[in-house]
Amino acid sequence: MKNQYFFALILFAFAYGFSAEVETKDYMFSEGYLALEGGEAYPWGIIEDAVQPSLYGQGEFYYRYWENTYGLVQFGYAYFRTQDYFKRFLGVHQFHGRVGLDHQFSWMRPILLGVGFSCIWARSDGGDPEDKGPGVMLTDNESEFGSFIKAKLPILKYEKYAVGLNIYWEHIWTLPEKSNMLWIGLFVQRRMW
């Protein structure tokens, strides 16, 4: 992890800490939502040479945490086809999980900005584990954590339902270099309580 992330986290902690006000009303879990989301994930940077953009699907539990802050828990799946030159296996199964917070700043309404942690688990679609060349680690399970920032744009609301757009920049802490991915998806959300 580079120093800039360290500084960014310190700044985040300072800004968040000193801007926060003590809430008197208990909003926690006062609202709960379930959502389904589908979209496309775009490898960004070096890993564009490894895998192609892919469709993804995920489910989400969304809950009210503070007055203008919501928590999210997501699980999803994507199948990333490898680039055509790579013959060892056709693609990679990726499952992901995310936890984080969305916050609605009054000056950005109706857009919500969010941050959180990601965990991905990946395994190749076939491939010979005895061949020690590139891709060998993916023939067994591989997993890594990362962080993300996101923007949520609700487009339509109808009674208990909402439709909108989520955009994520996900930064996975891989080696020899970090991996970046852009995710854009359309969600349908239903308020449960």
Next chain:
Amino acid sequence: MRIFLLSLVLSISLIHAAIPVETEGMEPAISSDGTYLTASPTYFFDRPSLMAGIHSQSELWSPDFLTKRLLVDRYSVLPSWQIQEPSIWMQVGNEVGDMIYHDILTSSEDRPVNRTPMLEAGFRSNSFHGFWATGRFFQVDHFSSNTLRINRKTAGTMEYSLFGANLPGFSTGYAGLGYTKDQTEISILAGKEYLWLFGESGRWISALLSPRIQSQFHYKKLDLSLVYEDVLYINKEKGEEGTRKEWSGSLYFPYTDCCNSNKFKTGAGLAFRFVNDEGDTYFGLENDRAFWAFLQAKYEPIKDFTVSGHAGMNEKDWLIQDSIQYSLKKGTQTHFLFGVQNILATRLNPMGESYEYFDQDTISLSTDGLLQLYQVKIEFNQEWKDLQLGIRSSGFIEKGAETFDTTGFAEKKSDDWFRYGDVSRINSWIRGWAGEIEFSYKYNDLFKASALVGMEHLWGDEERFEVEPSEHWLEFNADWTINKTLLVSHSLHYRSDAQWNLRHPEPFEVPGDWFWNASFSQLFPKYGLTLSGTLLHVLSDTTLEVPNGNENRTRFFCAIKKMF
């Protein structure tokens, strides 16, 4: 670096911040206030600041360790079989740096060493008429990649754990039942455990405990524990195998008022081990048994003046540790403490193994003679509203310090060395002085911060010290508690060089290093629920801290816990 330090000073934070570790007992792997060197979750050199003597904390027997795990000749929290509070929990983590899609792009020669995960899940039920059930599976695969190649040959398989193929330092699963009511607590746990023990030779020794059964009984002022372990040692490379059946436990009467006086408290106990070894067990206990009978006493003749200590003995060894402490309080804001401590012992840990068997050599883990250690300690604390200042200093002299006489080495693979020799003593005086200054600041319940700087110097026959400890350390902590439900904690550390002198043909230097830890926790107090994500040992150079050990890498883990 100047900007970097400036940021740190600005972000000065709470000491002993709420940075969680992978699992209880892993604290030394992220500590810097003293000398903490990690080889694996089953081996730490842990010597806190202002500690007297050149040994590490876990080497010296203490009544506090009665129910801790004895690994060869030192005590360890891990693998912990301590009963948890009623809850259900799960944790997953990884040393940061798996390749994922970079795997497709990276040639064999550029591949980083594989990063390893951790996994834990457990529960303890609520009581039903006092009865409860518990179960826990946990293993920390972190700190296992450097030893993988050698340990794979020893185990003869990669499947030497309850889950996965990383040959983790420990892999434990247990379940059991208990009863808690009024002043009575009874529990019995049974499980299976894979362990890698770090011998004084520098070898990693595989041990499969199956079953391990632990029972504990507490009633008012009586604690009983009894443990049975059926241990299988294997070395497939050498075609060796041995078994050990061990019964161990303790009977303990904790401090209680004595002699019709609330100024005088006493306690007493007896710890024991009985083993039955067959085949190649790699360790030996003299006469196949060890016991330790001890007394504790605490006397407070006048307010704030305390004399306390414990003394124990068995057929071969004895140990006395005592201290006198005077505490002076001026108002509620000024606190002064003066203390002296003495240790006289024929062996640091009289319950440890007597021998380690390595090739044709028998390594004696005890020696003749006596350790004498005398320490003087002063502390001054001052509070001004939200600001607190602490100044602490300690000086000690020690003669007869336990060390190791290395008589030769065997090289296993490139720069992995095993040593021959015996535990020995440094029969000359060692002197040491250490000092620490700590500032802490609190802003309502929102923000807490602290900064700690410390230094230490030892004089004596340094070349015979197992470890020459760090001479400087620095620690900054900051905790934010936002809306009472979101905790953001971080701690930044610096530890100066340390050096191992006796486990490697040349002195093995552990370079000084900075590292940073950060944690984010979401609390749901009404629901007893906690979600957390924690980054440990960030920004540091990846170095070996113990010869033949594993690198202390950057790692991340997340946890969910629901209290009942």
